[in-house]
Amino acid sequence: MSIFHTAKATCGTCGHVNDVERVASVNADLRPDLREAILDRTFQREVCAKCGTALRLQPHLTYLDFARGLWVMVEPAETIERWKQAEADARRTWDRSFGMRASPHGRSMGLSMRSRLAFGWTALREKILCDELGLDDVTLELLKLTVIRDMAEAPLADQTELRLVSGDAKTLRLDWIELSSERSISGVQVPRADHDAITAAAADWADARATFDGALLVDWRRMMFEGVSA
Template sequence: MSLFRPVSVPCPSCGASVEFNTVFSLNADRRPDLRVAVLNGSFQRQACPQCNTEFRLDPELTYLDVGRGQWIGVFPVAKLDQWKELEAQTQAMFNKAYGDKASAAAREIGAGLKPRLVFGWSALREKLVAVEQGLDDVILELTKAAMVRGLDEPPVDAGTELRLVAAEGDSLAVAWLVSANEEVKEMLRVPRSLYDEIAADTTGWSALHESLSAGPFVDVTRFLLPEGAAA
């Protein structure tokens, strides 16, 4: 079931109160249209009735797609600094719903689900694109780590993120996006062979692979954040 709750949010442009039908539980098996809306960026985006400025509500929801094996806890980018705590909370939520604390029937469904934690719309969308393209998200993050390593001056700062946005033929389209508004700063094309090489190299990347898949927050960002530095 997909669960909605009406909320009023002030328009960032004129301050008028805008009514949103917020989703806090999205079931993509029953509402494939909502998955499509996440992919095309229209989900939870609407225009202010007063000044017509379009804006998007920050996500805070659980996303379920049994058919594609996805269970994702989604939080706003603003909560990224709490990732360690939210990772534990997300894992506990999953365990209760589909893991070792769930009923036998739910555990059976849970066996086919990968619990994940993401921050923001771009990160959620990336997980959907990766699954659609048959890409393992841990390997994808390692590929991003390899890309950043190879750049002279990666535009890494607190307000940007590196996200897979599409896969076309032999290349992966990976973009530096502004977290606040999803604006593309720079589009990079990476040969899919880089992903394949990393996937095939079981020894060279094993330490990083292990740290990346230690919890549901499968994202290179975890190494760039304060709590990640010590790990």
């Protein structure tokens, strides 16, 4: 089941209050079109009925793709500083649906799924893409650390984030995305072999990888933000 609620979205340009359908839950097994819309970045985009300005609702939803073994709790991008609280909340929701507090049926479904927490549409898209390309999401975060280390001037302001945006058998493309507009500011092409090399050099990366043990938020920035609670 995919669940939508009616919500109000105020236009930033003209102030018109628009009635919009806001998604609370996406089931990609039943609605592959919604998964596609997330990938092509059209999901939950609206236009102000009065002046035509583009509106994008911030996510607050659960995404389930049982066939691909992925469950993601998605929160607005700018709330990442409160990730500790959000991760605790996501874990409770996961536990009730597919974890240790779930029904036997739910628990057995949960065994073949990864539980994740993502902040923002671009982050959710990245999780889906990562899966699609057969990449390991922890390894991808470690790869980002090497990309940032090698950049002369990484735009590390808290207004941008580094995200996987596309890839193929040879190359991965990572872009710095501006949070407010989801616009790409700059990007780098990384050989896919760099991802595989991190997997191969297991001992060198063991400590960094351990940061993500049992984590729902597989995002390198968990090392950056202390995680203010409440």
